[in-house]
Amino acid sequence: MCGIAGFAGFELNRTDAQERIGRMCDAILHRGPDSAGYLVLPEITMGMRRLSIIDVAGGTQPIFNEDGAVSVVFNGEIYNHHELRRRLQGSGHTFKTRSDTEVLVHLYEELGTHMVTELHGMFAFSIWDSRRKQLLIARDRTGMKPLYYAEDGRSLTWFSELRSLLAGHPPRPAVSTAAIMQYLAFGYIPDPGSIFEGVYKLPPGHLMVWSARRGVEISRYWSPLPPGPPPADEAAIVDVLKQKLSTAVESHLESEVPLGAFLSGGLDSSTVVSLMSRYAKGRVKTFTIGFGDPQYDESSAAREVAGILGTEHTELRVEPDVDSLFETIAAMFDEPFGDSSAIPSFLVAQLARKSVTVALSGDGGDELFGGYTRYQQSLRNWSVPPPLALLLRTTARMLPHGFLGRNRLIDLGRSRWGRYAAQVVQPVRLDEGGVGAVSASGALTAVSEQIADRLPVGAEQDFAAALMRVDIDTYLPGDILTKVDRVTMAVSLEARVPLLDADLVDYALQVPSRFHLDTSESKRLLRKAVQDIVPSSVLNRPKQGFAIPLAPWFRGPLQHRVNELRSPTTRLSPYVDAQAVSRILDEHTAGRRDHSAMIWRMIVLNYWLAALQSGHLAHPPDIKAAGAF
Numbered sequence: 001m002c003g004i005a006g007f008a009g010f011e012l013n014r015t016d017a018q019e020r021i022g023r024m025c026d027a028i029l030h031r032g033p034d035s036a037g038y039l040v041l042p043e044i045t046m047g048m049r050r051l052s053i054i055d056v057a058g059g060t061q062p063i064f065n066e067d068g069a070v071s072v073v074f075n076g077e078i079y080n081h082h083e084l085r086r087r088l089q090g091s092g093h094t095f096k097t098r099s100d101t102e103v104l105v106h107l108y109e110e111l112g113t114h115m116v117t118e119l120h121g122m123f124a125f126s127i128w129d130s131r132r133k134q135l136l137i138a139r140d141r142t143g144m145k146p147l148y149y150a151e152d153g154r155s156l157t158w159f160s161e162l163r164s165l166l167a168g169h170p171p172r173p174a175v176s177t178a179a180i181m182q183y184l185a186f187g188y189i190p191d192p193g194s195i196f197e198g199v200y201k202l203p204p205g206h207l208m209v210w211s212a213r214r215g216v217e218i219s220r221y222w223s224p225l226p227p228g229p230p231p232a233d234e235a236a237i238v239d240v241l242k243q244k245l246s247t248a249v250e251s252h253l254e255s256e257v258p259l260g261a262f263l264s265g266g267l268d269s270s271t272v273v274s275l276m277s278r279y280a281k282g283r284v285k286t287f288t289i290g291f292g293d294p295q296y297d298e299s300s301a302a303r304e305v306a307g308i309l310g311t312e313h314t315e316l317r318v319e320p321d322v323d324s325l326f327e328t329i330a331a332m333f334d335e336p337f338g339d340s341s342a343i344p345s346f347l348v349a350q351l352a353r354k355s356v357t358v359a360l361s362g363d364g365g366d367e368l369f370g371g372y373t374r375y376q377q378s379l380r381n382w383s384v385p386p387p388l389a390l391l392l393r394t395t396a397r398m399l400p401h402g403f404l405g406r407n408r409l410i411d412l413g414r415s416r417w418g419r420y421a422a423q424v425v426q427p428v429r430l431d432e433g434g435v436g437a438v439s440a441s442g443a444l445t446a447v448s449e450q451i452a453d454r455l456p457v458g459a460e461q462d463f464a465a466a467l468m469r470v471d472i473d474t475y476l477p478g479d480i481l482t483k484v485d486r487v488t489m490a491v492s493l494e495a496r497v498p499l500l501d502a503d504l505v506d507y508a509l510q511v512p513s514r515f516h517l518d519t520s521e522s523k524r525l526l527r528k529a530v531q532d533i534v535p536s537s538v539l540n541r542p543k544q545g546f547a548i549p550l551a552p553w554f555r556g557p558l559q560h561r562v563n564e565l566r567s568p569t570t571r572l573s574p575y576v577d578a579q580a581v582s583r584i585l586d587e588h589t590a591g592r593r594d595h596s597a598m599i600w601r602m603i604v605l606n607y608w609l610a611a612l613q614s615g616h617l618a619h620p621p622d623i624k625a626a627g628a629f
Contacts, residue, residue, distance in 0.1 A: 002061070002075040003031030003489070004147075005164040006046035006126055008135060009155030009212060014040055021047040024168035028161050030620040031075070031489045037061040039071055043212070044128050044135060048073040051492055053358060056256050059099030066094050069130045070105045075160055076123035076145045077496065078103055079251040084118065108136065116207055116221050120251070120502040124160060124202075135210040141222045142364070142500050143191075143204030143477025146485055149216075150199045156210050158202075162334035165199065166618035173197055175609075179335075180575045184601055185425040187338035188478040195335035204477045224469040227462050228510040234528075237511060241529040248501035249275035249360070257357035260285030262348055263311070265301025267523060268362030268371075270538045271530050272498055276360060277309045286311040287352040287359070289318050289344060296547050301537075308535040316351050322557035330607040332490050332621040338601035339479050343548050346487040350623070353491040363480050364499040367471045368508045369526040370516035371543065374423045375464045378416065379519050420467055424475065464513035472509075490621045550596045554588075561603040571609040572602060 005024040012020065017040050025036055025047040032049025039046045039062045048061050054077070062071045078084070081100035084107060089095065093106040100121075107115040108127050113136055122144035127136040137158055139147045149158040150165065150173070159165055166172060173196035179189045191201040202208055205222035231237050249272055253259065261273050263286040276284045286306050290299030299315050306313035320343075329342050352359045366372050392409045399406045414422060481497070488495040498504075508516075508525075515525045527539050554562050564570055565581050572581070581602070588595040611617050 002048050002050045002073075003028035003160040003164075004046070004048045004073045004075050004124065004126060005157075005159040005168070006044065006073065007155065007157040007169075008044040008210060012045075017045045020168045021045045024159060024164035025049050027163040027167035027618055027620060028159075030492055031160060033492050035060055037073070039073070039128070041128075041130070043130075043133060046071070046073045046126055046128065048075070051357070051494060053077065053255055053257055053494055054098070054100055059097055059101055061101060063097065063099065063101045063105060065105040065109055070108055070127060071130075072101060072104045072108075072125055072127045074101045074104060074123065074125040076121055076125070076140065077494075078119055078121040078123065079254075079501070080118075080120040113207060113209060122497065122500075126158060133211055133213075136207065137202065137210070138207040138221075139202045139204055141205045141502060142472065142481065142505065144481050144485070144497055144500065146482070147202045148194060148199060149202060149208065151210075151216050152198075153215055154212075156216060162194065162196070162199070163618060163620070165196075166612075166615075172612075173199055175612075177575060180605070183336045183338065183605065184576075184598070186478065187597070187601055188482060189335055190474055190478050204473070224472045225506055225509045226469070227465050227512040231511070231515075234515060234525075237515060237525065238528045240507065241525060242533075244501070244504045244507055245271065245499075245529060246275055246279070248498040248504045250279040251501065252360055252496045252498040253280055255358045258285070258355060259358040259360075260287060260352055260356040261311075261360040262286070262352065262362070263288050263302045263306060263313070264298045264362070265303075265305050265538065266298070266362065266541065266543065267526065267530075267534070267538055268365030268499060269302075270305050270362075270534045271365070271526070272360050272362045273305065273311060274309060274530070274534045277311065283310065283312045285352075285356055286313045287315075287348055287355075288313070289316050289348045289351060291344075291549065292317065292319060296549050301541060305535055305538060308537075314351060314355065316347075318347055320347065322553055323561075326558060326561065326603075327607065328621070328623055330604045331611040331616055332623075333482075333486050333608070334617065336601075336605045336608045337482060337486070338597070338604055339483055340548050340550060340597075340600050342483050342487055345483055346490065349488045349493050349495070350491050353493045356493070358494045358496060359488070360496045360498055361484060362499060363484055363497050364476065364505075365523070365526065367468055367476050367480075368499060368505060369523045370464065370468060370513060371522050372471070373522075374420060375467055375513070375517055376519055376522060377423075378420065378464050378467055379517075416463060420470075462513050464517065465509075468513065468516075469509065472505075490623055550600060554596070554599065558603065561607070562599060564606060565599075565602055571606050571613075576602075 005021065018038065021038055028049050032051045034052045035050045037048050037060055046062060050061060052059065061073050064071045078100040081103045084103045085095060088103065088106045088110065091110060095102055104125060104127060107118060111118065116138045121140060123140045124145040124147040125138060137147065139145065146160055147158065148162060149156060157165065157169055175195060176193065176197045179193050179195045182189050182193065189195055191203040194201055206218055206220050209217045253276065261276055261284060263269050263273050273284060273286055288299050288302035290297040299317065303313065303315055325343060329346060395409060484495050511525065517524055531539060562585065565572065565585065584595045584598060587593045588599060
């Protein structure tokens, strides 16, 4: 696990290029504290920070092919590297290390850019081909590892985190007003955009080819697959799924450093830990945290599962210094990130890092196997004729906020996709005075456009499956995997996500949604596949989620953060209308509506903008102030 950075097309002497790449890599020290490596050539400069996991002694990057013409810097893990190595050796390639990284240069020699289709893993890498004077940059299928870029037609800069850009390439780019709107609507900034104008994310499942002559060319090499023909026998599907789950988890266990797992007691993490217990050498180390409020505490469920499976379990009940922890989290992300579950995710990562360097997580199970309530709700397909729908929406919007039944009328007037959009954005007006950047209609328009761009073929034939594929393309990389990457990398911990194994993802997506869920049960297929693997108590436990007690925190340790939103000098002033923000805060304080998610997003953004202005975000995240333990 590492962080990478690089640039090409700049007219810099070797000393200046070396100094710039050094600053860019120093800014992501947390992603790779073990070593650094650089390639400085007249045409291109690449660098990386390394967290040593496989071939600790010999895997220093950059890594080259036999004659040094092809070089790579790499962030991630390739889980099928042994199979690829044997194949490449059979074709005559000579390996100098045991590292999975070296597979990339030899595979590139064999297949060129098509190599990415052979890779099973999480990755972001850049390969320089000195013969063709061509650069290949690629990101894994589901976006487990991040990769940004900026280009102006002549030059290209790429990096794992925006910190590298801020540290190595002044002046600082302008904050994007459109990105602020997207952030407040979604809680994250969807790819390919970023918080800065002219800076982009390479989307998951995409690759980029750059040369000085042709510039940037981006193409997609993988898409979430649509369901295939209906299988004849559910039992056969279950058997195949069992095998693929086992293979996925087993392939994620290779490590030369201590390895463990996050355990919440829910179905996904319990599945991963149960299979780890079958295949790992020695007792599996598991980790969980809990809060004092039982409404937000899953530690007892995790403790029960750990006891049944016999894991070496570490549990910590935390009473964190909330205000300093908030600052740590808000500035931990290289662009604004509004999912408050980043706090418990960070705390459990920090706990695990005391004992292990690699931790497996159960993320991805909800999107892959139909775990979100919005999928079940999509099966309850009610609709009204378009003229009546328009009348309902128009009438409802004439009613005052808080009017009983207003939201129900609006929902009845939406299409199926409109109801989905309303569940994944915050439809709160922030432009009452007409000068702000964000509105409910703008938020819904944004998600509708995003859906339209990624709408699966034949979506109406299996609507729940279509929602799952859209989430895999959007919410999963934008929110879930961004959270996992940043909070674990902040403490130099590698997180692996076996439920997103390439073969497992492709298989699960081709199964029609009726096998995954119905109106009364989610994850039906997964439950059947693991019923003799996980403890029986897990199968019927309701989904809880990784939540935090926002309401009491807003009234207590974070109250001054909320009050700052009313200040005329708030950093949100250029983007939102003060009267609209005050209305939101008043409604929330009075208990008329629960605006916790939007308030959290606003106070995070307010602090993040301050951290950007101070220059804090051009350096590795500072976790010393967390006060968690």
